[in-house]
Amino acid sequence: MTLDLRVFVEPQQGASYDDQLAVARAAEDLGFSAFFRSDHYLAMGGDGLPGPTDSWTTLAGLARETTTIRLGTLVTSATFRHPGVLAIQVAQVDQMSGGRVELGLGAGWFAREHEAYGIPFPAKRFGILEEQLAVVTGLWATPADETYSFAGEHYTLTDSPALPHPVQERIPVIVGGGGPTRTPALAARFATEYNQAFPELATIAPRIAVVNEALADAGRDPSTLTHSAALVVAVGSDEAQFRRRAEAIGRQPDELREHGVAGTVGEAVDRLAQVAADGVTRVYLQVLDLHDLDHLELIAREVAPRV
Known part of the structure; x- marks a missing residue:
């Protein structure tokens, strides 16, 4: 069993840029492969102080204050940015990081x-997400001597120079969601990774089977998609320490x-x-106490070498 372990944080619950920097540097030093963050502007319970931070600004x-760890969002909301702007932002951060983005x-849900921030929230968002994926990946894939155009229901681009180019030949794109048909088909078209966010454990393997079937229907080798x-x-190193960490994040140990x-x-x-046996090869560990860096150290020292 070899699992790729990544650190995933929820800064909208209350974290400054410096808090996130400390976690990202610790994760890098400890050998985690990536630092990911949510893309939200409002806390889900609590006051969220000192207030939200923008994901791509962060x-x-x-990108300039780390050197090796990969960086990304789980997930950016399609309602927050125009796809042309998003493509520029992500490609620029890819350049700034030396190709680590x-x-x-996702479609957005909150x-x-x-x-709270005056952002339009259409009732039907799947079509917006689909077109954003097409536009963003289309812009990045456009050769330097060509232009990119797109005509959709939600977005129209005409003769875009499709700049800047990312450093990576293909920036990895992650798609997730629980829809039985449309989301797996979307992943088969555009994604390099399919993510299940906080799934019931018994549903992991069946969901992977559904997505792999969508890949096969699209004529794509299932081995080309990361789950x-x-x-x-x-x-915790013992039961008492685990219970202290559960209490610190307001969760019940049994849950x-x-x-x-x-x-x-x-x-x-x-x-x-267990999740590796179900077909998962990468796990995003949702770290809710960003000030407990000893927690990351324990996982890196005692857990990671055994998976």
């Missing part, structure tokens, strides 16, 4: 944050054990082995 800063893109899952993490990578080191290893 990642641009981290990945883009998770209506309240749109209301990942995002799971909350709370690990964490049921849904996440949680408990003692041995329990965390067993949970990761």
